[in-house]
Amino acid sequence: MEKIPILRMGRFLLVTIQVDMHDQLAMQLQNDLTDRIVADRAHGVLIYISSLEVVDSFIGRMISNIAAMARVLDAETVVVGMQPAVAITLVELGLSLEGVRTALNVDKGMALLREQVAAAGRT
Amino acid sequence: MPPDRFVQPIRSSEDVVRVRQVARERAIAQGFSLVDQTKLVTAASELARNTLEYGGGGEVTVELLDESARKGVRLTFTDKGPGIPDVDLALKDGYTTGNGLGLGLSGARRLSNEFSIESKLGEGTRVAITRWR
Numbered sequence: 001m002e003k004i005p006i007l008r009m010g011r012f013l014l015v016t017i018q019v020d021m022h023d024q025l026a027m028q029l030q031n032d033l034t035d036r037i038v039a040d041r042a043h044g045v046l047i048y049i050s051s052l053e054v055v056d057s058f059i060g061r062m063i064s065n066i067a068a069m070a071r072v073l074d075a076e077t078v079v080v081g082m083q084p085a086v087a088i089t090l091v092e093l094g095l096s097l098e099g100v101r102t103a104l105n106v107d108k109g110m111a112l113l114r115e116q117v118a119a120a121g122r123t
Numbered sequence: 124m125p126p127d128r129f130v131q132p133i134r135s136s137e138d139v140v141r142v143r144q145v146a147r148e149r150a151i152a153q154g155f156s157l158v159d160q161t162k163l164v165t166a167a168s169e170l171a172r173n174t175l176e177y178g179g180g181g182e183v184t185v186e187l188l189d190e191s192a193r194k195g196v197r198l199t200f201t202d203k204g205p206g207i208p209d210v211d212l213a214l215k216d217g218y219t220t221g222n223g224l225g226l227g228l229s230g231a232r233r234l235s236n237e238f239s240i241e242s243k244l245g246e247g248t249r250v251a252i253t254r255w256r
Contacts, residue, residue, distance in 0.1 A: 020143060022136040023172070054143055054161065056168040057226040085161040093165060093230035094216055 004029045006036050012044040012113060013037065018051045026062045033066055037073045044113035045070050048106060050081030060095040067100045076116040077101065080109035125152050129185045133174045133200070142171040142183055146198060149185055153194040155256050163196060163254045166234040169227040170200045170250055176221055178202025178248055188253065195236075195255040200248075207242040214240075 002025065007014040013036055015029070033045060045066065049055070055063070067077040078101045090097070101116070103109035131145050132138060146167035150160040167183070174181040181202030188195040207213045214232065219225035228250075232238040235252035242248040 020140050022140045024136055053147070054164050054168055056165050056172075057224045057230060058168075058172060061224055083161075085158045088158055089161045089165045089234065092162065092233050093169075094226045094233070095224070095230075 003032070006032060008036075008040055008042070011040075011042055011117070012046060012110070013040065013042045014046050014048070016048040016051075020053070021059065023058055026059055030062050030066055030069070034069045034073065037070055037075050042075050043117045044075055045077045046106070046109050046113060047077065047079045048081050048109075049079060049086075050083065052086065053083065055082075055086050055090055055095075057093060057095060060090060060093075060097060063100055064097055071099070074120075076113055076120070078103050078109045078112050078116075080104070080106055125149055125187070127187045130182050131185065132180075132182045133171050133202075134180045136172075136175065139168060139171040139175060143168050145183075145185055146196070149187060149196045150254075153187060153196055153256055155196075155254070159254060159256065162234040163198075163252075166231040166252055166254070167198055169231045170198070170252065172223075173227050173250075174200045174202045174248075176223075177207075178204030181247070188255075193255050195253050197251060197253040199251040203247040206244040206246055207240075207248055208244060210240055210242055 004017060063079060070077045080103045103112050125148055131142055143164050146164045147160060150163045184199045186197040188197055212218055214229050216229045217225040236255050237253040240250045
């Protein structure tokens, strides 16, 4: 079965979404990520979505859910690389991705994760 | 060039992805900007999912519109599902009878230039959207 790969880098998990996900694949990613946060004792999740050409309400909800579940599991989430056209469309659709931190690129995203983890006293 | 009129069945969540791809192709063929492509594709994704989840599956008819002064894409989603008891309520932000956010129908309307919906209880639902370049 196809899967979105999750890479581990120290205490962080990295996910790059490169395909147009159907809904089950998105659900699978949500479940896999929460499992891995616990299994790898991860303190942060970075989701790279620059190749994602559409974020509809389902994918948007999945991203919000991942951030909420990660927070409950004592991990921070940062979403990186959203295309401007996707951002414009999301707002018009009515989605605000509440509780989701975003950064423009991977470097800034990693810096933000490190900051948040340090601020939470989890170095 | 893609055909002027094309019918894509919606029977699975893979078909929802296909609807997004077909909408993208047509929007590009009509010379839409990236933002306009993204809006049309996102609206198509919401409505295709509704057709699948609430209508029990159905189809979308994709049409290229060429008028003298403008070009557009029209998508008409039809299902033979249970129908929507209160269309005005279904169009409200945040209203849902399923597990979603209740943004599908209202969001798709905001992302389109023209929007129409007809629904009959026990017979099905037809939603048409048009976006112009």
